[in-house]
Amino acid sequence: MGKGGWPFAVAGLGLALLVWGSIWGLAFAPREQYMGDVQRIMYVHVPTAWNALLALTFGFGCAVAFLLRGGWRWDARHEAAIEVGVVLGALLCFQGAIWAKPTWGVWWDWDPRLTTTAVMVFAFSGILALRRFVEDPARRAVWSAVATVIAFVDVPIVYFSVNWWNSLHQLQSTPATVSSAFHWPLRINAFGVLFLMSGWIWLRARLAAERLEGELAPPLGGIELAQRQPLGGTS
C-alpha cells in the first residue's frame, strides 16, 4: 500500500469497528433496566464525547506547536483537528438531545457538560469562520492558533462556572459503574470512532496542506493564467 492509502485504511478500520460495536450494542448487549433501549445510544454517544474532546485537544496541541515552532504542517493539522472536533461536538449535542428527550423529558438541559459542549462547539465554529474570512495564509494561521489557545483555556472555566450554576447530568461512567455486559460494545466503538476520527483528520490535513501549497506558491500560476485569459477575454 502506498503512503497515500494509510488514512483511508485507518478510517476504514474505524468504520468496521464502529459497525461491529454498534451491532453488538444494538442487538446483543442486554437491555438497560431503567432506561430500556434508549440507553443503547450510549454506545455511540460516549465514544463521540471522548473523541470530540480528543480532536480539539489535538488541535490545541497543533496550535501551540505552530505558535512556538512554526511549520505549515501544524497549521494544516490544526485546521483539520478543529473541523473534525466541531463536527463531532455537534453530533454529540444531537445525540445527547435524542437521548435526553425520552429520559429526562426535555431536549436540552442547562447542565455543566451540555452547556460546556455547546459553548465549545460555538467557540470553535467561530474559529473556523475566522479561518474562512482571512485570506492571507500567514495571518490566518497565527490568528486562528491564538484563538484556539484562548478558546481552549476557556473550556475548563466554562465547565467550572456552569457547574456552580446548575447540575443534573449523570455522573461520569467508569468501568466500576457500568456492568461488564455493556463494556465491550462501548470499548469497540470508542476505538472505532478514534480510528475514524484519526483518518478524517489525516485526510483533512492533507487537503489543507494541498491548499496551503497553492496559496504559498510564488504567483507564477497566476501569471500563466492571466496570459491564457487576457483582460477582457471571455471566460
Add this chain to the structure above:
Amino acid sequence: MSQFLAALRKDLLLQWRTRSQLVAVFVFGASALLLFSFAIGPNAAALREFAGGFLWLALLLASTLALADSFESEMSQHALEGLLLLPADPRALYYGKAVANLLQLTLLGAALVPVMVVLYDAGTARVPALLGIIVLGAAGLSAPGTLYAAMTAQVRARNTLLPLLLFPLVVPALLGAVKATSLVILGDPMGQLGAWTGLLVAFDVIYWSLCGLVFERVVED
C-alpha cells in the same frame, strides 16, 4: 511603563474626541434594555428578577460596537503599523487599548444602571458593590474583546466575526457578572456574592495575562 501610559493617553484622547460615538453606543444599550421588557411583557416582578441579566446582555451587545470601533482608527492609514515601527512595545499598545476599553465599558455600564433602575424598578442601595461588579465584568469583556477586535478589524465580515468569537468565550464572565449583579439587586441571603465575584476575578486575571502575552503574535507581520 511610560509606553503603556502614552498608549493609554492616546486611546483615551481618541475616545474623548469621538465621544459622540460613545453616546450613540449608550443609546443603543438603553434601547436594548427597553426592548427586553417587551420580550417579557409588563410583569414588574419578572422584570425586576431578570434586571441583572438584561443589563449585562445590553452591555455585551453594546460592547461589540465599542470594541469594533476601537481598532478602526488604528487600521486607517496604517496607524498601528506606524506605532509598531517606532518601535512601540506591542504589549504596551495592547494594555493601553484594553484599559481604555475597560474604562469606556465601565462608563457605559454605569450609565446603563439608572436606565435599568427606572425601567425595571431594580434599585439597590449597594452602589459601590454594583460598580465594582461592573468594573470586573467590563474587564472580562475588554481583555479578550480588544484582542479579537485587533484581528477582526483587518478582516472582511468583521461585524459578524467579532461577536461570533467573543460571545462564546465570555460565558463565564457573563455568568459571574449576571449572578453577582442579581444578588446585589435582589439580596444575597445565602452569601454567594463572594464566590461569583471570585469567578469574575479569576477570569479577568487569566485573560488579562494570556491576551497580553499573545497580542504580539496577532499584530506582527
